[in-house]
Amino acid sequence: MTGSELLVLDGVSMQYGRGETAVTALSGVDLTVSRGELVAVMGASGSGKSTLLTVAGGLAAPTSGEVVVEGRWLSQLSARDLASLRRKSLGFVFQDFNLIPSLTALENVSLPLELDGLASRRARRPALDALAAVELSDRADRYPADLSGGQQQRVAIARAVVGGRSLILADEPTGALDSATGEIVLRMLRNRIDAGAGGILVTHDARHAAWADRIVFLRDGRVVDQAASAPLSSLWEGAQR
Numbered sequence: 001m002t003g004s005e006l007l008v009l010d011g012v013s014m015q016y017g018r019g020e021t022a023v024t025a026l027s028g029v030d031l032t033v034s035r036g037e038l039v040a041v042m043g044a045s046g047s048g049k050s051t052l053l054t055v056a057g058g059l060a061a062p063t064s065g066e067v068v069v070e071g072r073w074l075s076q077l078s079a080r081d082l083a084s085l086r087r088k089s090l091g092f093v094f095q096d097f098n099l100i101p102s103l104t105a106l107e108n109v110s111l112p113l114e115l116d117g118l119a120s121r122r123a124r125r126p127a128l129d130a131l132a133a134v135e136l137s138d139r140a141d142r143y144p145a146d147l148s149g150g151q152q153q154r155v156a157i158a159r160a161v162v163g164g165r166s167l168i169l170a171d172e173p174t175g176a177l178d179s180a181t182g183e184i185v186l187r188m189l190r191n192r193i194d195a196g197a198g199g200i201l202v203t204h205d206a207r208h209a210a211w212a213d214r215i216v217f218l219r220d221g222r223v224v225d226q227a228a229s230a231p232l233s234s235l236w237e238g239a240q241r
């Protein structure tokens with residue numbers, strides 16, 4: 001490792017169940033995500049995309065192989081240290097936003113910091129900064145129900161990066177949004193990555209994958225191809241002309 005890697009998957013395989021009913025969801029996956037890098041993961045339904053995020057985020061241990069987040073081998077961590085690393089280093093963004101309806105945008109973004117033991121008074125400033133970065137300062141006191149889908153997803157991105165969380169794992173974050181709103185959300189995600197985070201973006205949409213630096217294609221749990229996204233985005237731009 002060179003030190004700029006936020007995430008390394010080294011020969012990661014994941015099997016659900018045992019015996020005849022066992023399903024191999026990932027098979028020998030090698031993947032690195034560095035600071036400032038967004039990697040899109042594409043593949044058919046059932047190809048292992050969500051499993052890859054689950055394993056990368058330390059939510060499940062792989063059957064074999066190693067996951068290294070910010071230089072720390074997840075297999076070597078106690079359950080407590082793993083939970084702490086997840087809270088401090090990782091941010092998840094889901095298709096359905098997953099905001100807490102009874103909390104304002106600001107409170108939703110503050111929550112991970114408060115769960116980490118920061119007094120809510122002290123969590124306010126970094127939470128406001130994170131909301132400003134997704135251009136939602138003026139919506140800080142609104143509840144999720146008063147925000148559009150795109151605004152809710154931008155709050156979710158703010159929550160994912162608040163307090164210097166460095167690795168963003170996004171599972172179809174644009175799935176519930178129309179394509180123009182999806183583009184705005186991806187631009188915000190891209191801005192956060194350019195500011196020094198790193199991320200994985202699972203998407204079915206090649207136009208959205210074009211926001212990434214690299215695209216990894218999964219089939220039956222294996223990485224079958226990798227491409228720089230530039231040719232894809234120029235293809236798309238060409239098609240728009």
Ligand SMILES: Nc1ncnc2c1ncn2[C@@H]1O[C@H](COP(=O)(O)OP(=O)(O)OP(=O)(O)O)[C@@H](O)[C@H]1O
Binds near residue numbers: 024044049052
């Ligand atoms: N908890 C589980 N128990 C058993 N099998 C599972 C479980 N989760 C996923 N699988 C299986 O593992 C394989 C990969 O699933 P996964 O959800 O990672 O794929 P995916 O590419 O994210 O699919 P989709 O695009 O439909 O969300 C599939 O065959 C799926 O049925």
